[in-house]
Amino acid sequence: MMVQCVICDILEELDNTAPEAKRLRNRPIHTYMCAACHERVTARTNERIATGKFRFYRSSRRIEGDFYS
Structure with missing residues (x-):
């Protein structure tokens, strides 16, 4: 199956x-x-998480806790 990256448009198999x-x-x-x-x-x-200003707006506190651990 041929797929194309949404960011760099490179084709891969x-x-x-x-x-x-x-x-x-x-x-x-x-x-x-x-x-x-x-x-x-x-x-x-x-890098953005390390600054302390990055927030997840669509998740619960439990998921954020799991992500940062």
Whole structure:
């Protein structure tokens, strides 16, 4: 299955039997992000969390506690 990253528009091949490929086929609203972009977004998010000004508005306190631990 050919997929395209939503951030950098790079095309990649996913195995048709992979769970991520099945998720993308069955739920078209889900998007694909390549590994490089995923790592970059994760690093930037962790930097913002470290500043203390980053807040999750759509989650419960229990989930935030689990995330920060």
